[in-house]
Amino acid sequence: MMSSFSPTQLASLRDMGIYEPFQQLVSWGNVYKSDINDHSPNTASSSVIQVDARVDDHNNIIKVKRRLAQNREAARKSRLRKKAYVQQLEESRLKLSQLEQELEKAKQQGLRVSNSIPSGSITNTRIATFEMEHSHWLEEQSRRVSELRIALQAHISDIELRMLVESCLNHYANLFRMKSDAAKADVFYLISGMWRTCTERFFQWIGGFRPSELLNVVMPYLQPLTDQQVLEVRNLQQSSQQAEDALSQGIEKLQQSLVENIVVDAFSMHYPPQMAAALENLQALEGFVNQADHLRQQTLQQMAKILTTRQSARGLLALGEYLHRLRALSSLWAARPREPT
Amino acid sequence: MTNAPLLVLSRKTRDSFHSIKEMDKVMRLSSEKGVVIFSKSSCCLSYAVQVLFQDLGVSPKIHEIDKDPECREMEKALMRLGCSKPVPAVFIGGKLVGSTKEVMSMHLSSSLVPLVKPYIC
Numbered sequence: 001m002m003s004s005f006s007p008t009q010l011a012s013l014r015d016m017g018i019y020e021p022f023q024q025l026v027s028w029g030n031v032y033k034s035d036i037n038d039h040s041p042n043t044a045s046s047s048v049i050q051v052d053a054r055v056d057d058h059n060n061i062i063k064v065k066r067r068l069a070q071n072r073e074a075a076r077k078s079r080l081r082k083k084a085y086v087q088q089l090e091e092s093r094l095k096l097s098q099l100e101q102e103l104e105k106a107k108q109q110g111l112r113v114s115n116s117i118p119s120g121s122i123t124n125t126r127i128a129t130f131e132m133e134h135s136h137w138l139e140e141q142s143r144r145v146s147e148l149r150i151a152l153q154a155h156i157s158d159i160e161l162r163m164l165v166e167s168c169l170n171h172y173a174n175l176f177r178m179k180s181d182a183a184k185a186d187v188f189y190l191i192s193g194m195w196r197t198c199t200e201r202f203f204q205w206i207g208g209f210r211p212s213e214l215l216n217v218v219m220p221y222l223q224p225l226t227d228q229q230v231l232e233v234r235n236l237q238q239s240s241q242q243a244e245d246a247l248s249q250g251i252e253k254l255q256q257s258l259v260e261n262i263v264v265d266a267f268s269m270h271y272p273p274q275m276a277a278a279l280e281n282l283q284a285l286e287g288f289v290n291q292a293d294h295l296r297q298q299t300l301q302q303m304a305k306i307l308t309t310r311q312s313a314r315g316l317l318a319l320g321e322y323l324h325r326l327r328a329l330s331s332l333w334a335a336r337p338r339e340p341t
Numbered sequence: 342m343t344n345a346p347l348l349v350l351s352r353k354t355r356d357s358f359h360s361i362k363e364m365d366k367v368m369r370l371s372s373e374k375g376v377v378i379f380s381k382s383s384c385c386l387s388y389a390v391q392v393l394f395q396d397l398g399v400s401p402k403i404h405e406i407d408k409d410p411e412c413r414e415m416e417k418a419l420m421r422l423g424c425s426k427p428v429p430a431v432f433i434g435g436k437l438v439g440s441t442k443e444v445m446s447m448h449l450s451s452s453l454v455p456l457v458k459p460y461i462c
Contacts, residue, residue: 243449257385281383291441
């Protein structure tokens with residue numbers, strides 16, 4: 001109501017006793033100094049005031065009424081402020097719960113740095129698809145591992161167990177297919193391991209697990225093995241290590257080649273950076289990721305050939321549980337109590 | 342007076358003759374040694390395959406086809422022999438074994454070592 005007056009105007013009005021927003025009704029004696037009904041500017045300085053009992057009462061009533069009106073106004077404003085504050089609190093709470101959910105998801109999947117993903121929208125869509133599919137894959141993986149555990153305890157027939165083993169192997173095959181599609185869209189996303197938890201990343205080799213390491217994990221759960229089986233598993237492990245070593249050296253050569261292509265000879269202009277060749281180097285990475293995944297898949301297939309159905313089931317169960325625990329360890333690590341810095 | 346007929350070959354026919362020549366070249370080169378790998382100097386997967394054979398005690402003969410003036414024809418010849426990619430193309434005992442995937446699969450299934458045994462130095 002008073003907002004149309006400038007501060008200076010308000011001040012003069014206040015001096016004139018016309019507008020006093022937080023007037024204290026201290027004593028009846030002060031009333032005459034700031035009487036809103038008295039528009040005469042000279043009232044404050046007038047010393048002789050005719051006291052009329054009836055006018056006095058009338059003025060008092062008016063003061064009280066004004067006071068009540070001001071109280072109502074103050075209360076209304078206070079309610080509005082409180083409403084605005086509560087609304088802000090509600091919004092903050094909602095935002096907080098959203099952030100907590102995102103953080104939880106990020107902890108489970110490992111922290112993803114969004115500015116590493118190329119800005120192309122098709123790439124983003126494909127990678128988003130991969131993340132969603134991978135999340136489903138993990139859920140499905142849990143289910144299959146549980147099925148294996150129950151099946152092994154329940155002593156089901158070999159035929160049924162074989163079907164479970166096959167379906168488990170197929171599930172891994174699906175993962176490699178998904179990864180192959182993702183590699184076409186953004187091989188660096190795959191190689192960075194952003195889609196995995198931190199402990200998985202710790203063991204990472206060309207976008208996934210080292211097949212020979214997984215064999216180590218699973219070995220104790222396959223006993224008892226025949227002598228022939230022991231020999232075959234050892235051969236598989238050695239072959240896998242040799243193949244891994246070959247691919248690792250291939251990638252080192254790729255890195256070397258990339259460096260040579262982009263380094264500029266500072267002293268002569270004859271060797272400008274070979275950007276086209278460098279891009280070819282980067283394109284070759286997809287091939288390496290595919291070969292690494294092929295190695296993983298072949299290792300699983302070979303194991304299934306060497307082992308009996310029951311041994312394969314135990315091996316797949318052990319593998320599934322190990323991978324689950326590794327991921328769970330990431331969550332524990334992220335949530336560990338820290339000393340305040 | 343005899344007029345020798347002028348034999349005009351279509352481009353396609355000429356190309357096929359060309360590739361027969363390159364096919365022969367490929368077959369000849371692939372038998373030069375026990376283990377022969379067709380590669381390109383820029384291909385790091387070819388290098389990985391080479392490393393694997395060396396790890397097994399074999400010294401394969403490497404033909405970098407990008408250094409060959411008939412590179413394109415050789416690529417076509419290799420593809421025609423059944424390779425999904427021209428390089429790396431691995432021949433053992435003169436026979437095409439395949440590319441990186443085939444070599445890796447064979448090694449994991451323990452069928453590579455018996456094949457290269459005669460050629461281990």
